[in-house]
Amino acid sequence: MKRPLLIALILIGAATAASAAAGLALQKPENETEEGFSGVYDVTADGSIAVVSFTEGRPGIYLLDEEAASSGPLAESGTDSRINSLSFSPDGRSIAFTVSPKDPAAGGLKSIIRLLDLESGTERAVFQDKGLITELTFSPDDPDLIYFLRAGVFENYSPVAAQHPHDFDVHEYRLSENNTRPLTDLKAYDMQSLDVPAGSDSVYFSMFGDEEYESAEETFDATQQIYRIPEEGGTPEPAGDGYPRDVYGFAIIPDGGAIYQAVSKTSDEGIFEYELFRSDSGQGNGRQLTRMRTHAGNPVLSPDGKTLWFVEDRNFGKERPDFHLYRMPADGGTPEALFPAE
Amino acid sequence: MRPALLRFAREISRRTDGTRMERQDLEEEMAGHLEATFSRLIEEGHTEQEAEELAMSRFGDGKRIGRQIQQALYPYRREMILGLSAGSLLFGFAVFFSVLLTAWSAYIPWLILCSLTGSALLALAVDPPASLNRRFVLNGLFLLQTGVLLSGILLTSAVPGNAGSILAMAGWLLILLAMALVYRTSAYDYRTRRVRLEKHDMAINAANVTTGILSVSISLFILWAYLAFSDGTDRVWMFALIPALFWALTYAAQWLLLAKGRVKTAYGITGLQIAVIAAALALFFRIT
Numbered sequence: 001m002k003r004p005l006l007i008a009l010i011l012i013g014a015a016t017a018a019s020a021a022a023g024l025a026l027q028k029p030e031n032e033t034e035e036g037f038s039g040v041y042d043v044t045a046d047g048s049i050a051v052v053s054f055t056e057g058r059p060g061i062y063l064l065d066e067e068a069a070s071s072g073p074l075a076e077s078g079t080d081s082r083i084n085s086l087s088f089s090p091d092g093r094s095i096a097f098t099v100s101p102k103d104p105a106a107g108g109l110k111s112i113i114r115l116l117d118l119e120s121g122t123e124r125a126v127f128q129d130k131g132l133i134t135e136l137t138f139s140p141d142d143p144d145l146i147y148f149l150r151a152g153v154f155e156n157y158s159p160v161a162a163q164h165p166h167d168f169d170v171h172e173y174r175l176s177e178n179n180t181r182p183l184t185d186l187k188a189y190d191m192q193s194l195d196v197p198a199g200s201d202s203v204y205f206s207m208f209g210d211e212e213y214e215s216a217e218e219t220f221d222a223t224q225q226i227y228r229i230p231e232e233g234g235t236p237e238p239a240g241d242g243y244p245r246d247v248y249g250f251a252i253i254p255d256g257g258a259i260y261q262a263v264s265k266t267s268d269e270g271i272f273e274y275e276l277f278r279s280d281s282g283q284g285n286g287r288q289l290t291r292m293r294t295h296a297g298n299p300v301l302s303p304d305g306k307t308l309w310f311v312e313d314r315n316f317g318k319e320r321p322d323f324h325l326y327r328m329p330a331d332g333g334t335p336e337a338l339f340p341a342e
Numbered sequence: 343m344r345p346a347l348l349r350f351a352r353e354i355s356r357r358t359d360g361t362r363m364e365r366q367d368l369e370e371e372m373a374g375h376l377e378a379t380f381s382r383l384i385e386e387g388h389t390e391q392e393a394e395e396l397a398m399s400r401f402g403d404g405k406r407i408g409r410q411i412q413q414a415l416y417p418y419r420r421e422m423i424l425g426l427s428a429g430s431l432l433f434g435f436a437v438f439f440s441v442l443l444t445a446w447s448a449y450i451p452w453l454i455l456c457s458l459t460g461s462a463l464l465a466l467a468v469d470p471p472a473s474l475n476r477r478f479v480l481n482g483l484f485l486l487q488t489g490v491l492l493s494g495i496l497l498t499s500a501v502p503g504n505a506g507s508i509l510a511m512a513g514w515l516l517i518l519l520a521m522a523l524v525y526r527t528s529a530y531d532y533r534t535r536r537v538r539l540e541k542h543d544m545a546i547n548a549a550n551v552t553t554g555i556l557s558v559s560i561s562l563f564i565l566w567a568y569l570a571f572s573d574g575t576d577r578v579w580m581f582a583l584i585p586a587l588f589w590a591l592t593y594a595a596q597w598l599l600l601a602k603g604r605v606k607t608a609y610g611i612t613g614l615q616i617a618v619i620a621a622a623l624a625l626f627f628r629i630t
Contacts, residue, residue: 002468002469004468005464005465005468005469008464008468009461009464009465012431012457012460012461012464013457013461015435015457016453016454016457019435019438019439019453020448020450020453020454022439022442022448023438023442023448023449023450023453024448024450026442026443026446026448027442027446027447027448028446030447032446033445033446033447315502315503318499318500318502318506319445319499319500320444320445320500320502322502
């Protein structure tokens with residue numbers, strides 16, 4: 001073998017060995033790699049914002065001040081868990097949040113609803129469940145009542161698809177009685193965007209409306225739509241006469257209609273671009289509110305319906321999300337970036 | 343013919359990528375020159391051993407001459423392989439550190455595999471071993487390198503922003519280079535021993551590399567679709583192998599028919615192969 005070739009091969013081998021050693025020294029367990037805003041947040045009636053943010057993989061709840069800056073975490077959880085959802089109580093004095101394992105396949109299917117008292121800074125577990133609680137919200141009219149979406153299983157529907165929560169139903173939990181009650185009996189494939197508007201007697205959520213389809217071909221025509229059930233539970237019925245496309249996240253407008261998240265178009269890279277639309281009639285034909293050209297979602301409306309908060313994932317379709325919180329007028333305007341600071 | 347001179351000529355011819363017949367012709371031609379020089383040196387009064395050594399030393403450095411002949415016969419091939427090797431090594435280290443420093447994940451086995459395939463390509467380009475089935479080894483390495491590059495492109499999805507896109511684009515360019523080398527190696531650089539069939543051999547090999555890429559892609563896609571929409575517990579997945587098997591069998595049939603000189607029948611099989619794959623693709627795009 002030629003000497004220069006031998007030297008080149010030795011150098012490549014040395015560089016590979018050094019790189020592998022650097023990799024071993026610098027790599028972190030998957031649980032400790034998440035950093036920054038998780039995309040989970042809630043807003044009080046007076047506009048106070050609480051967000052869930054990761055620090056070296058630990059999820060924590062932070063309150064944002066008027067400049068949208070955060071101080072230390074009010075509550076934290078371990079690196080093997082995530083805070084899926086949080087909700088301010090109607091008086092804004094406490095926050096209910098749900099904690100579950102980051103990897104339910106390894107950590108077991110379980111969730112804990114915890115209550116954080118903002119005045120005393122103390123927190124306590126109020127309810128533990130052997131399912132995956134993906135979203136929760138306080139009833140805006142009853143500080144004793146929490147609604148939540150619960151998945152009964154966490155599995156993959158095919159060998160190459162990732163595991164996801166399935167068999168969803170809506171439940172309610174009464175704090176004073178420490179009692180839960182299912183409000184639906186659907187075992188739905190997917191459910192999201194739980195919303196209970198103030199003064200309403202309905203609980204809203206989105207899911208695939210495929211129960212009326214009989215054949216597999218018809219199931220492909222099913223779209224994700226907004227449904228509502230009476231607050232005491234029952235059979236879901238579509239909210240509005242149907243939207244012209246799949247509706248994922250949404251926020252019900254107090255006077256009717258909804259601000260909803262749907263696919264706007266496909267990017268040059270072949271990735272769906274999600275935007276927020278406003279439909280005052282609930283009949284579809286929504287007017288496009290955002291033009292982020294990435295992934296706008298998680299809309300939250302102020303009780304008077306005038307202010308809209310939402311989250312943009314600037315890295316949507318890639319391995320790691322990059323969430324940013326915005327505020328804008330609910331009838332359209334320029335979004336103002338709030339968190340994290342830019 | 344003197345054995346030492348014949349061995350010297352053979353060593354030089356082995357450093358080229360020609361067929362066995364081409365190498366033999368080259369070897370005989372060089373041995374003739376060496377023998378003539380040897381005879382002249384004997385007439386000048388040298389001993390047989392002196393004349394042999396002088397004839398070889400006046401001919402030049404065997405390795406260098408072999409490399410020059412190789413370059414004249416197959417222009418830019420060495421540079422292309424060197425480019426693929428250097429590019430793949432740089433791509434490997436860039437992807438490894440980008441993923442490590444953004445996602446804090448170290449894909450060490452992948453980096454080692456990337457370095458090994460890159461180094462093997464470098465060694466084959468700079469100092470190829472004389473005794474090697476080059477067509478098989480080179481094509482095997484190009485295909486292995488394509489797989490390594492594809493998995494590297496998947497890893498770039500962990501790299502945020504433009505850096506990930508730039509790395510992925512570099513990976514695709516390297517795959518393009520590897521595919522160009524597969525075409526060269528299969529259809530152009532290595533030819534049949536029978537001159538009469540040479541252009542048919544090139545045409546059929548070129549067509550089969552193309553249909554091979556399409557057939558294997560179709561098989562992989564069907565396999566992915568099956569796994570994505572089933573529980574994977576039965577053996578239906580084996581149907582996914584049909585396009586790749588169909589291609590392999592029809593390629594083998596063309597190769598055998600061509601070897602027997604049945605050119606028209608071989609082209610008939612090529613046409614059938616292309617028609618079936620085109621029909622499958624048309625059906626797929628119509629459905630989707």
